[in-house]
Amino acid sequence: MRELLSLLFSISFLACSAQQVVIKSETNTLKKPKNIILFIGDGTGLSQISASQFFNENPSNFDRFPVIGLIKTSASNSLITDSAAAATAFASGIKTYNGAIGVNVDSTAVPTIVEIVSEKGLSTGLVSTSSITHATPACFYAHTKSRGLEEDIASFLVASEIDFFAGGGLNFFKHRSDGKDLIRVLENNGFSIDTTSLKMAPANKHGFLLANGGMPKMLNGRGDFLPNATQMAIEQLSQNKQGFFLMVEGSQIDWGGHANDADYLISELIDFDNAIGIALDFADQNGETLVIVTADHETGGFTLANDGGDYNKIKATFSTNGHSATMVPVFAKGPGADLFGGIYENTRIYHKMMELLNR
Numbered sequence: 001m002r003e004l005l006s007l008l009f010s011i012s013f014l015a016c017s018a019q020q021v022v023i024k025s026e027t028n029t030l031k032k033p034k035n036i037i038l039f040i041g042d043g044t045g046l047s048q049i050s051a052s053q054f055f056n057e058n059p060s061n062f063d064r065f066p067v068i069g070l071i072k073t074s075a076s077n078s079l080i081t082d083s084a085a086a087a088t089a090f091a092s093g094i095k096t097y098n099g100a101i102g103v104n105v106d107s108t109a110v111p112t113i114v115e116i117v118s119e120k121g122l123s124t125g126l127v128s129t130s131s132i133t134h135a136t137p138a139c140f141y142a143h144t145k146s147r148g149l150e151e152d153i154a155s156f157l158v159a160s161e162i163d164f165f166a167g168g169g170l171n172f173f174k175h176r177s178d179g180k181d182l183i184r185v186l187e188n189n190g191f192s193i194d195t196t197s198l199k200m201a202p203a204n205k206h207g208f209l210l211a212n213g214g215m216p217k218m219l220n221g222r223g224d225f226l227p228n229a230t231q232m233a234i235e236q237l238s239q240n241k242q243g244f245f246l247m248v249e250g251s252q253i254d255w256g257g258h259a260n261d262a263d264y265l266i267s268e269l270i271d272f273d274n275a276i277g278i279a280l281d282f283a284d285q286n287g288e289t290l291v292i293v294t295a296d297h298e299t300g301g302f303t304l305a306n307d308g309g310d311y312n313k314i315k316a317t318f319s320t321n322g323h324s325a326t327m328v329p330v331f332a333k334g335p336g337a338d339l340f341g342g343i344y345e346n347t348r349i350y351h352k353m354m355e356l357l358n359r
Ligand code: MG
Pocket: 042, 083, 130, 134, 135, 136, 137, 249, 251, 254
């Protein structure tokens, strides 16, 4: 009798714990983040990321991600994408042609994640080390046939619902061919605009345009602009109880790749890594924030080769001045991160984010 009782007890205990497991995994699947921070390392393939293991004095923040995926990056009209087609895939979920900013193959405007979530009451922000009107950030708020139309792109930014931005590109707002002063317009729209330093003024919306074109290189003394701007964006946007979407771009990792300049590339990569650390620290204590890190494409055909047969020496080498077709990694941490494992098209990044923000 005692044996039977104890058997019954263990069966019911097993049944009970099995049920608990199911319930737990269901809540895990259903858990959605309140906030998403999307990092785009322009031109950042696996060798670029590996450089952060070998050339960074500090432990790499990439090591903190539990979920890793790979994306296929082709554009609609070519095997190898540019930053515009790739960022349109992330921002709007469609494949389009190289050079397209927020438009489809017929040059028709497609809604962006920034436009959609703004309407749902979320706050939105963009940070880049290029001009804020450059291809990658532009695809999140503008719709132009060509990435070169940076004055038009600036006009889209002014008309957008974006709440925080930081980067370069002052010329496209201030010294324009149509003579308009878009800084004035932004200020009339409630923005505090700073063109000299990253300092938070008392206002609900902040814009920082700290260079005429792209921001200076790390090698030329840019300092902690990217991590600091990321921190300030999070501080402002997290005031919104409804949540926020923030995109942060390490723009010049790509430029180091185009220049086949390993020191340029690696210094930009380490800066990007530091900015990721800021977001992960926030997300870890916030608990409702998903951090995603990915790239639009790889640049330079960058390789950490052996140096003349010496397996104890790494020689950074390049195979092209342009982009390559290699798949690029996706890293995710936080509620919903599990969705980002596997191999899939770059457009899925958008659809996964929208699934998670649809609540
Ligand atoms: Mg870019």
